[in-house]
Amino acid sequence: MAxxxxxxxxxxxxxxxxxxxxxxxxxxxVVDRVxxxxxxxxRTVKSLLNxxxxxxxxxxxxxxxxxxxFPTVSRAECVRSRSKSFVASVFGGAVGPMLAHFVNEAxxxxxxxxxxxxxxxxxxRKGR
Amino acid sequence: MAxxxxxxxxxxxxxxxxxxxxxxxxxxxVVDRVxxxxxxxxRTVKSLLNxxxxxxxxxxxxxxxxxxxFPTVSRAECVRSRSKSFVASVFGGAVGPMLAHFVNEAxxxxxxxxxxxxxxxxxxRKGR
DNA sequence: GCTCTTCGATTACAGTTGTAATAGATTACG
DNA sequence: CGTAATCTATTACAACTGTAATCGAAGAGC
Numbered sequence: 265m266a267x268x269x270x271x272x273x274x275x276x277x278x279x280x281x282x283x284x285x286x287x288x289x290x291x292x293x294v295v296d297r298v299x300x301x302x303x304x305x306x307r308t309v310k311s312l313l314n315x316x317x318x319x320x321x322x323x324x325x326x327x328x329x330x331x332x333x334f335p336t337v338s339r340a341e342c343v344r345s346r347s348k349s350f351v352a353s354v355f356g357g358a359v360g361p362m363l364a365h366f367v368n369e370a371x372x373x374x375x376x377x378x379x380x381x382x383x384x385x386x387x388x389r390k391g392r
Numbered sequence: 393m394a395x396x397x398x399x400x401x402x403x404x405x406x407x408x409x410x411x412x413x414x415x416x417x418x419x420x421x422v423v424d425r426v427x428x429x430x431x432x433x434x435r436t437v438k439s440l441l442n443x444x445x446x447x448x449x450x451x452x453x454x455x456x457x458x459x460x461x462f463p464t465v466s467r468a469e470c471v472r473s474r475s476k477s478f479v480a481s482v483f484g485g486a487v488g489p490m491l492a493h494f495v496n497e498a499x500x501x502x503x504x505x506x507x508x509x510x511x512x513x514x515x516x517r518k519g520r
Numbered sequence: 521g522c523t524c525t526t527c528g529a530t531t532a533c534a535g536t537t538g539t540a541a542t543a544g545a546t547t548a549c550g
Numbered sequence: 551c552g553t554a555a556t557c558t559a560t561t562a563c564a565a566c567t568g569t570a571a572t573c574g575a576a577g578a579g580c
Binding site: 273276343344346347350353354359360362363364365366367368369370371372373374376377378379380381383384385387388 | 401404471472474475478481482487488490491492493494495496497498499500501502504505506507508509511512513515516
Binding site for chain 3: 311
C-alpha cells in the first residue's frame with residue numbers, strides 16, 4: 265500500500281535538490297548544492313544518493329564514468345505521503361483538527377491569512 | 393535547543409493513552425488500552441514505557457510493586473514540536489505554504505471549511 | 521518456608537538513519 | 551605504460567525504532 269518509498273529527512277534534502285534542478289544532476293552537483301547548506305561530507309551525499317536509488321526514489325543514467333541522477337517520484341506525491349503520515353501519527357488522520365491547530369498557533373502574516381481565506385472560499389464555491 | 397524529548401511513532405501511541413487518561417496508569421492499563429488497537433505484545437508496551445521514562449517523557453511513582461506512569465510533558469507541547477519539525481523538513485519551515493497545501497488537497501467537510509474561515513477571521517480581528 | 525506468578529529491568533536483534541571510510545574500477549596525465 | 555586522481559560500490563558503525571524475550575526480585579498461595 266505504501267505506494268511511495270519512505271524518504272528520511274536527510275534523504276529529503278537530497279531529493280529537494282534534484283526536484284529543484286528539474287534536470288538530471290551529477291553527484292558532485294548535488295554535493296555542491298546540498299552540502300553547502302548542510303555541512304555534509306561528499307561521501308555522505310553519495311551515500312544518500314545510493315540509498316535513494318536503492319529505494320527507487322531516484323534513478324540515474326551513466327554519462328561516461330559519471331552518473332546523472334534524477335527523481336522517479338514527484339515532489340508533490342512525496343509531500344502528500346509524508347503529510348499523510350504526519351497527520352495520521354499526530355492527529356489521528358484528521359486533517360481538520362490539524363489545520364485548526366496551525367491556524368491558531370502558527371505565525372501567519374495578515375497576507376497569508378487573507379490568502380488562506382480566499383482558498384477556503386474558492387473551495388466552498390466549487391463544492392468540495 | 394530541543395526542549396522536548398523526541399518521541400517516536402510507537403511511543404506516541406503510548407503517550408496518547410496517558411494523555412487521554414488524565415491520571416497515572418499502571419503498565420497493564422496502558423497495555424490494555426494501547427495494545428488492543430495496535431496488536432502489541434505486553435512486553436512491547438512495557439518496553440515503550442521504559443524508553444519513555446528514560447527519555448523523561450514519562451515519570452512514575454511506585455504503588456507497591458507496580459508503577460503508576462504519567463506524562464511529564466503536555467500533549468500540546470509535543471504536538472507543537474512534532475509539527476514544527478514536520479513543517480521544517482517538508483516545507484522548509486514555512487507554515488503558510490504548508491497550510492495552503494492542505495487547504496487545497498485535503499478532504500474537508502463544508503463545516504470544517506466554515507470553521508477554519510471563522511478561526512482565520514478571529515485571528516484577523518485580534519491582529520496576529 | 522518453598523514455589524509459582526507478576527512486575528519491572530536488562531538484554532536482544534534486525535531494520536533505518538545519519539554520517540562516513542575503504543575498495544575497486546576507470547580515466548587522465550605524464 | 552604506470553601512477554595519480556576520480557567515480558561509484560561496498561562496508562562501517564553507532565543511535566534510534568519496532569518488537570520482543572529473558573532475568574531477578576517481590577509477593578501470593580499452599
